[in-house]
Amino acid sequence: MSNASDVLTVGQLAKRAGVGVPTIRFYERRGLLPSPARRASGYRQFAPDCVQRVRFIRHAQELGFSLREVQELLSLSMDPHKSCADVRERAAAKVADIEGRLASLKRMRTVLTRLMKRCPGDGPTEACPILMTMEPEHER
Amino acid sequence: MSNASDVLTVGQLAKRAGVGVPTIRFYERRGLLPSPARRASGYRQFAPDCVQRVRFIRHAQELGFSLREVQELLSLSMDPHKSCADVRERAAAKVADIEGRLASLKRMRTVLTRLMKRCPGDGPTEACPILMTMEPEHER
DNA sequence: TTTGACTCTGCACTATGGTGCAGGGTGGAG
DNA sequence: CTCCACCCTGCACCATAGTGCAGAGTCAAA
Structure with a gap:
């Protein structure tokens, strides 16, 4: 053949x-x-x-x-x-890994959209709540 | 000072x-x-x-x-x-970027969890639906 | 036989966000 | 004055997943 x-x-x-x-x-x-x-x-x-x-x-x-x-x-x-169980273990670990990344990205998105709502959309950058919130005196 | x-x-x-x-x-x-x-x-x-x-x-x-x-x-x-609007634009672009990554990770998770449900959890690896589904004769 | 497409090896380079090290010089306390 | 901690520069290196290139050799069709 x-x-x-x-x-x-x-x-x-x-x-x-x-x-x-x-x-x-x-x-x-x-x-x-x-x-x-x-x-x-x-x-x-x-x-x-x-x-x-x-x-x-x-x-x-x-x-x-x-x-x-x-x-x-x-x-x-x-x-x-x-066995199959070993493969499934890897898949489960990967799902956990993915879920961690999902949670992290969601946190980022939440903070960013919250900041965008606070932003007037005009005015000088010094007054921008987005930049100001990234300044750390704003802590956590 | x-x-x-x-x-x-x-x-x-x-x-x-x-x-x-x-x-x-x-x-x-x-x-x-x-x-x-x-x-x-x-x-x-x-x-x-x-x-x-x-x-x-x-x-x-x-x-x-x-x-x-x-x-x-x-x-x-x-x-x-x-202005603030320029900053907001960057933030919006980043949110879009994050949402793309979220969608991609969710797709991965969906496929993996679906595969894990199909997996018996024992038996030889040749019969593992996780590995088999990654084989491409399974296309799309 | 010639030509052009393909292949070989090995090395360097891309982007990202740093870390580590060698071989020196400096600053201040004891 | 000595000692140690700190600082300087420049270079190489970590992981990831490749990409690119030079210089040489090969294959097959025309």
């Missing part, structure tokens, strides 16, 4: 996965992609399933996982001693 | 503002703090109001402004041709 014409060069892999060529090499250096076989010339020969792998990486990134975390997820999926 | 004993060394400024000494020098290089007067020895002599300035910077950072944006805010407050 699989023959030599199945393998992909970096460029082909990059194109099919929708990323740049340097990104592929970067992932390889980071251990997110296995070191591929090489031709005599040194050209990389990627197996076709590397396309899935790269898309997995991007998909996980979209869900908020860093490359380090994606790597952990990948080694989880490689390790027969690990 | 103000005499020589009013001025602050970097270390004193850093301590009063609650930041490290290199941070002060970094802000100075970035133009967030004016270049202070120097003693004959080269020691910086900061005016006491620089403490307020540094705290302003940290406060604005807490509200989600980058140092570049803090600098813009500061030059707005220096410029007599600028």
Whole structure:
């Protein structure tokens, strides 16, 4: 079934996965992609399933996982001693992380919109409640 | 009123503002703090109001402004041709920015929690719906 | 055979917000 | 006068996720 014409060069892999060529090499250096076989010339020969792998990486990134975390997820999926529960643990940690960031951003938004309501919208900047509230004699 | 004993060394400024000494020098290089007067020895002599300035910077950072944006805010407050409306514009842009980030994080959380509900919590990782959904044959 | 597109390596650089260090000079108290 | 804490400059480095480039080699079609 699989023959030599199945393998992909970096460029082909990059194109099919929708990323740049340097990104592929970067992932390889980071251990997110296995070191591929090489031709005599040194050209990389990627197996076709590397396309899935790269898309997995991007998909996980979209869900908020860093490359380090994606790597952990990948080694989880490689390790027969690990179970679904381990994966779920990572997901739960990520949700907690996201919720922390959400709370922080919401606090920022609350303060900023409150300041904007207080701002007359004209007048000199010295009288601007936004700037004044950022001054710290206003503490907390 | 103000005499020589009013001025602050970097270390004193850093301590009063609650930041490290290199941070002060970094802000100075970035133009967030004016270049202070120097003693004959080269020691910086900061005016006491620089403490307020540094705290302003940290406060604005807490509200989600980058140092570049803090600098813009500061030059707005220096410029007599600028008004409160200009400041409010920056705040509104930042709120929009924060809302974009909130939406993105909420999407991530939604997907992750949905995946976690589908996950049995045991069994091999190959069968894990979390990992499987990150595989891209699952497209969009 | 030639040409153009592709690939190789390694290194430097982007942005962000600092931190750390080496190798000097300075300030004030004891 | 000595000592230690502080200050000076400039440079390199941390993490993150790549991007860009030089200089060389390769592949395949025309």
